[in-house]
Amino acid sequence: METCLFDAIIVGGSYAGLSAALQLGRARRRILVIDEGLRRNRFAATSHGFLGQDGRAPNAIADDAREQLLRYPTVEWLNDRAEQACGSQDDFTITTAGGGSFSARRLLLALGVTDDLPDVAGLQERWGRSVFHCPYCHGFELDQGEIGVIASSHHSMHQALLLPDWGKTTLVLNGCFEPDEEQREQLDERGVTIEPGKIDRIEKNADLHLEDGRVLNFAGLFVLPQPRIAVPLANQLGCELEDALYPFIKTGFTQETSVPGVFACGDAARAAGSVAVAVGDGNVAGAALHQSLVFRKPEKRDQVAT
Structure with missing residues (x-):
């Protein structure tokens, strides 16, 4: 994968991450999705309550969404586990279990949760x-x-x-x-x-x-399981958490966290969720992240490779 500064890295390629990535891909922004393939609902045979997709297998919904997303030429996908996050707005770095290191102007955490039963x-x-x-x-x-x-x-x-x-x-x-x-x-x-x-x-x-x-x-x-955020990237970055049924990443109405330039969506960013809710969260987060690139003066000169 070419070394460059992405406009955004999305950590988590399930429903929320896919939805956010779609907004950014359609805005022709260069993005990287890092996903280890462990959707929360992978144990269920069918998914319900998502308009137009009721009764479909969860993996079929996700596979179709990924196929559609990757038709956009500025979207890249990496099957790996994100393990470390550091930096600040316009200069974030994600390090993966596979030894990769990737930089971006913005981060979007669609981390999902693990259910302890x-x-x-x-x-x-x-x-x-x-x-x-x-x-x-x-x-x-x-x-x-x-x-x-x-x-x-x-x-x-x-x-x-x-x-x-x-x-x-x-x-x-x-x-x-x-x-x-x-x-x-x-x-x-x-x-x-x-x-x-x-x-x-x-x-x-x-x-x-x-x-x-x-x-x-x-x-x-x-x-009721005891959910926990799947990977500790939010803590590493210093994102503020809230605690309701479980600790989750605190966001505002645009899904931006307490750390400038870091957005979050999906089950890791609310105390309850579903496929439909995750998709809606991702849509809001992706569009808001794009607008943050347009309307905020960057701290560093844009180094995105052309």
Whole structure:
């Protein structure tokens, strides 16, 4: 790959990064997308709720988007893991696991997150198949069957109160959470059954085997994972974080971070998301990044190779 100063480097080539890259490619800006190929929803067979793409395989959506993006002549793609980030506006450097070093006037962090799951035997291998975290993405396909919510913290109340619109719901406390009187009243109003037992393992599609020997059969299970930003580039650059359900990169309405010239979008830049939301975030971030190149006086002379 030719050594040059890119207009922008986008770290992360999933839905948010692809969407941002598309705006910049269409603006004829020279950009580099660095992606290690680990989309958050790679465990799911289908994606739902994205207008015009409902029910498609997640990899098919991403593959089509990448093919369309790479038709733009100023876009370059690198399959690698970005490991180090440093510099300031108009002079950022990204170093990759493969030993590459790349410079850009702007950075866009579409880093994604990694979901840390509760330590329940059988959960990991069913993640995205019969165990989910987003009812809007996967609730309808359970066809109003019985739904189990595995508590992982007090935030599991949110899932338990939402899910009765998709099926009869049971909140399995699993020793992680004890609802207070007011919360129990809220669950009762929504028709949610409280199961105080602890889980030994999950078998078949979504059968919960409890430690006391009982087996609870469900059409599907929901659990809140503990997400973490996939790579520490934001910390290395000094980007301010916010903490809601998990720490995420703080951005303004243009998706710019607290560090001038660094933008962020997707699941690493909000406390919740979906394919549709990630695409929207990326669209805003890509356009805003382009305009920052146009309307801000650069600190250094533009050295982009021609």
